[in-house]
Amino acid sequence: MPQAAWSAKRERQFKHIKDSLVKSGRKPGLATEIAARTVNKERAQHGESLEASKTSLQDMPAGRRGGLHSHSGPAGRTYAQLYQEARKKNIKGRASMNKAALEQAVDKGKG
Structure with a gap:
């Protein structure tokens, strides 16, 4: 064009x-x-x-x-992506976590 x-x-x-x-x-x-x-x-x-x-x-x-x-974007994973990962890993208390807490919990669970 x-x-x-x-x-x-x-x-x-x-x-x-x-x-x-x-x-x-x-x-x-x-x-x-x-x-x-x-x-x-x-x-x-x-x-x-x-x-x-x-x-x-x-x-x-x-x-x-x-x-x-891809999948990192300007601010990393979205809240929804982190929540789904936390759900798959069966992380307790994920519903009350904010994005930073979810990211920390999900990354901690990778080890």
Whole structure:
């Protein structure tokens, strides 16, 4: 969408990333910017752009980075995720715990 030089594949990639970001709660303007930057970086890493910054070429691809950071997000696991883990481990008192307490109890139970 933003670039005339993008292939059909990059257009689909842009739309998918943008839609995912909007669905996860990002504002549409910010989602558009993030998606465009991600697609342009992918294009640079695959030799599809005329110019590419050194950092774009040296950084890991977005797909790899997303795979490494998935399920941790900006604030780690959600309360619901922690509660489900605590439930699976049969941790007592989980209903009255806040997120920090749940995280501590779940991580303590891993050992």
